[in-house]
Amino acid sequence: MTNPFSGANGAGKPxxxxxxxxxxxxxxxxxxxxxxNDxxxxxxxxxxTKLLKFHGSYMQDDRDIRDERRRQKLEPAYAFMIRARLPGGVVTPQxxxxxxxxARNYATRGLRITTRQTFQWHGVIKTRLKATMQAIHNAMATTIAACGDVNRQVVGSxxxxxxxxxALAWEWIKKLSDHFIPRTRAYHEIWLDGERLTDEPEVEPIYGSTYLPRKFKIGIAIPPTNDCDVFAQDLGLIxxxxxxxxxGFNVAVGGGMGATHGDTTTYARLGSLIGFVTPEQLLxxxxxxxxxxxxxxxxxxRQHARLKYxxxxxxxxxxxxEVEQRTGFALPPPRPYHFDQxxxxxxxxxxxxxxWHLGLYVESGRLWDQGDQQLQTGVREIAKILKxxxxxxxxxxxVIANVATKDRTRIDKLVAKYGLDGYKAQSGIRRHSIACVALPTCGLAMAESERYAPELLGKLETxxxxxxxxxxxxxLRISGCPNGCARPYLAEIALIGRAIGRYDLRLxxxxxxxxxxxxxxxxxxxxxILSSLDTLFGSYARERKADEKFGDFLIRTGVLPAPTQNLIPIVLETVA
Incomplete structure (x- = not known):
């Protein structure tokens, strides 16, 4: 078969x-x-395994023991990562x-909060995969379209x-999520023992029979905070x-973080502002x-299949x-806004x-009990009393959200008891760090990330x-490969894995x-890496202006070249 889409790069190719x-x-x-069933x-x-992603799961193996199992003539230690679809990252105590x-019955290494506001469970073996999916369904959640060539988890501020x-923005997060969920009955048939309706034709009204060319991501930011990195989204809404x-919302299109080492035709890109829409026009x-x-x-x-390309x-x-032709109306210019962090x-x-709302720092998003740290138990105890x-x-x-004044003391005691109050004494760089999972489970990882982050942070803090x-x-963001799950290209300091112990340093x-x-x-x-940053931190300490951030300092002082893409992402009128 050849590509029938004449307008796109790759037309006519298989x-x-x-x-x-x-x-x-x-x-x-x-x-x-x-x-x-095998x-x-x-x-x-x-x-x-490619199709399983659409159902919210990746097959992986433990790379720490891969070579040893090969020597023993055993197959890799296969297990599955499962990702939930939780629009806006909201979870009830129940x-x-x-x-x-x-996490305790089926997975390993606790609960992990991802950079898309949802949970991942790691280490689920095949014989328990279906039971895990059913347990997630019984908790009034789903994993469908959390991965794959579809619109994935919709995120928001x-x-x-x-x-x-x-609350208003979250309602639109939920509406967008519901609007783009695949309509296939395959999920219910495979995981929930749903009845097969073989006589009834099945239609995907938005996606069609082959879904999207690549993954698609939507995010809503509420100024002045850009905590969802709205310009990293395929469709970013301000x-x-x-x-x-x-x-309404300013509309930015074409953001994306993934790239490939050595391939200059792949790159990270900020979304481009193309206009403004009212809430009624958004869907x-x-x-x-x-x-x-x-x-x-x-x-x-596929390396050129994202919307940015x-x-x-x-x-x-x-x-x-093309968007205006399909909607039947023109998009007016974006409206003024301002982000401060x-x-x-x-x-x-x-x-x-x-x-009241209590923000808690979770290192690399990993909530589990390890040694003296009992983070998973601590949040579980909070969930038992949280209203x-x-x-x-x-x-x-x-964030532990919507807490009455009278309940704060009980929650504070649990936070302190289980060591969840570490944010009070942490450095500025630790509080603003992100690390992807990487080794040992991610098949794309070239270097350590989550497991390396605590060690690196300690040295940088010194x-x-x-x-x-x-x-x-x-x-600071650390990524085990250039695919960008930790959004490293938007960090003031980024380490992007090349090989074990080796990284690209981006600033x-x-x-x-x-x-x-x-x-x-x-x-x-x-x-x-440490030597370079030591020198730059020294200059920053001596020469920075009041309230000047590290990335801005590096550009103002000429350490780095002026950016080729302006602080305000490309607006249509500047490139037409």
């Missing part, structure tokens, strides 16, 4: 193999069920307790200072609230953006025109309804303390998520 798999899958069924192996077939039970506005009323515009990508995205070369190949003006706030804050809800953040942290800037807020993004960083040192080991 479709990627995954397109054939999707087309033959019978709306994501494949032979997943047969593979689950007792000979802990794996499923390679083609079915759901939390159910998810905690799942967690801002307890603007509770009514956050809530415009005027006089206490949600007037129509979002669907037009998604279906334009469906019809014109590159289905021949579709836009860059066909032109931003063309893309906006993209990190999380910690400690107690009171919302306008009088309820509000939990909100996970895109920075892998946790250097920062020596220069008297330990409390300076600095965005110079800004503190609001509106500027990409640049390569500073390529393929270097820890000694050179």
């Amino acid at each position: 479709l990627s193999h995954l397109e054939d798999i999707k087309a033959a899958s019978r709306h994501l069924r494949g032979t997943i069920e047969e593979g689950l 007792p000979v192996t802990g794996a499923i077939s390679e083609d079915d 759901q939390w307790l159910a998810f905690d039970d799942i 967690v801002n307890p200072h603007l509770s009514s506005q956050h 809530a415009i609230i005027e006089d206490g009323v949600l007037r 129509t515009v979002a669907e037009a953006v998604v279906t334009t990508q469906r019809d014109y995205g590159n289905r021949a070369e 579709t836009i860059d190949h066909l032109g931003l003006a063309w893309f906006k025109g 993209n990190g999380d706030r910690f400690g107690w804050a009171q919302g306008e309804n009088g309820l 509000g809800e939990f909100r996970m953040t895109c920075n892998q942290n946790l 250097i920062l303390d020596g220069h008297g800037v330990l409390d300076a807020p600095i965005l 110079g993004a800004n503190f609001t998520g509106e500027r990409l960083n640049v390569l500073y040192r390529e393929n270097v080991a820890e000694p050179e």
